[in-house]
Amino acid sequence: MNEPSLPTLLQAASERATAYLETVRVRPVVPSQAALDRLGELHHALPQQGVDAMEVLRRLDEIGSPATVATSGGRYFGLVIGGALPATVAANWMATAWDQNACYRWTSPIAATLEDVALQWLRDLFRLPGDVAGAFVTGASMASLTGLAAARHALLARIGWNVEAQGLYGAPEIRVVVGDEVHVTVLKALSILGLGSERVIRVPTDARGRLRAECLPDLDARTLVCLQAGNVNTGDFDPAEAVCRRAKAAGAWVHVDGAFGLWALANRDFDALTQGFTLADSWATDGHKWLNVPYDSGIVLVRNAVHLRAAMSVNAAYLSEGEAGEREPSHYTPESSRRARGVEVWAALLHLGRDGVSDLVARFCRLAKRFADGLSRHGYEVLNDVVLNQVLVSFGSPETTRAIIDALQADGVCWCGGTVWQGRPAMRISVANWATTEADVEQSIEAMLRAATRVSAMGKAPT
Template structure:
């Protein structure tokens, strides 16, 4: 039950949030040194007594707000971070007010149902097999963990071993095959699952980070094969059409780490990049990347619903089994926020055509960055097939100076990386808010920084 001042407080919060978003395109993308230094005002002893809620809100807005990175704006290209669509921001506010622990259908029927609908829509948008089950989690790391947990269960169950009950002590050994460009989130998930990040078989990759089909090792029924959809630097895809049938013919489980690249399947002009991935057994992707919902939101998708529930389900005397889908049966968490609300709102706002247009536009904008930088004499190190551009401005020292100058300038923000042994700058375009004018403005700032360096 709200207090008499709740409505006024929420109106104040809405006004402050609106002002932040309305002006985000006019401010420096990176916070100023003064704003970061101003965070010192937050330090101090634990207050002796209560504080006024509106004063708390003012402190957040006036002290923390200026020190935020403008990741919600149109010119942040440092990581694959999608700015939240307006409908999802508003849905997030409403969901927070509802404050539903969306674990069970009998307790939170509304949010459980909307999650089920959102999951079905995502499977349809990504053109994955009908009946694919899923669970909403915090991000790709936990999505990989969840899907690989289902893989571990399924492969060991074939050997008559119930890993959730008996653990890995004495269990038949599983082999894991990854590419040389595997993302660290996959390795972390393997470590957490007891499969060992250093025990993997590493398949060689080509100059774009794709597993070489001609060097792919033989696999068997105790093998988990981890493929990549969207290399974190180049945006490239492992050759699924060649590798998935070979792996499945050997009885292996195929998992796809598609944190952002899996969304290429939602755009007709890019779907060919991800052709063959529908034949996998599980997939992991982020919603706070190309679906542009607020942080944090990821999804684990598994073809075999029984394997996912067996790996993630739980039981207790106070948790009776129901006839409806209980969201907590598909994820590691019992207590969990209602992420399905934002996913549903994004898909409702975009529709199939809007989602495809968003992906295509960001890819086209990435291509414009690459063309503009190359025309100025800078070396683009990757084939720009998706939304990622990797560029070198000369030797390692000069490249780092240019990246630092771009970050200081504040027009846009890009991060440094190392790709194929070269120091480089990475440009990731994944926000609904990025216009072609933002790209041209950012490109000018990049070229100016390179000239001055």
């Protein structure tokens, strides 16, 4: 096989990737049927003889690129999916070239150092104490699992039970308290940890999806409370200060699911929303949402490093320890071998700086408000107070709203998903991409209005 040289191959990859990113903003958000049909070309038997690297790259680009969803453009508003800042794409390429195993400091001094620095910047940005421990994982789902594992350890260790060694058989019971609007990933984490997704104590929420602190049950030193910073539908925040002060007095643990909303701590204009969240015991967030780094990137932070390390660390004779007092990354994460996820987070924070992160948060929220104002002016009902980056829109009857969402998704100018909020179907707009501009918002609103007109013309007028 006549393989291309490494410089030739990487240059070709760079050219193809650059061409993709330069055109993604003008292509439909969803792939065409022709692009989807071509995916069938990838279904064939494993060849007896290998294919040269340039041909592999060609197929990946010519068949794969058209079949992607244009989430890196500026008009994808589903699932709170961010884009990737150019600086982080470049950092990701460099990290891939390094091909580091970020397990230990001795397997990659640079990966460990960048994690150290990024964690310190994150603590500073979120206004947390300097000794808060942290780790880089796949996403907020795994970050919540990791933080909740630390909580499980801490609550049981207080009463002499080593859950890592003894398991949950015969263990004292941990009471888990969540709001009715708890995110499914938190329930999944509780299920995996053996704490149960259905045996939780659910606390009613208000009209904005916020846990009602006055409805909390009695808390004690074996209680785990899960709060939300950024409701997945409304963007709103639970009343953290009232809950955390009660929890602290009772010795309970408070975990925060802040997949995107935790980043509001970086902008003091949102202090009214974020008040009290720094009082929690553990926090989970994403880098690939509001920070706009490439997938995958999650961050867990735990107030007491002892609890995180106890829940996550493993040792073996062949695994040497670093210098005393140095943070060994693998002692704080579920994974051992893993990619150097801290590289892109470090690059994003260095590139943006404190002001840049604050501005990014403000821009997402400002553009969300622009969506809400534009659709309201045309007579459509916004179902939530737009306090962050989430907008819920009703176009009339449930059938009409669903039909307009379907028409909009098929059109391809932009993409928004559907949801049900307090019994009413709605279109859910999530603004989370650095590439989104005011022009993207206006173009998307026009597409929504066209979809509504088409649906109305087909006899599905709002009732």
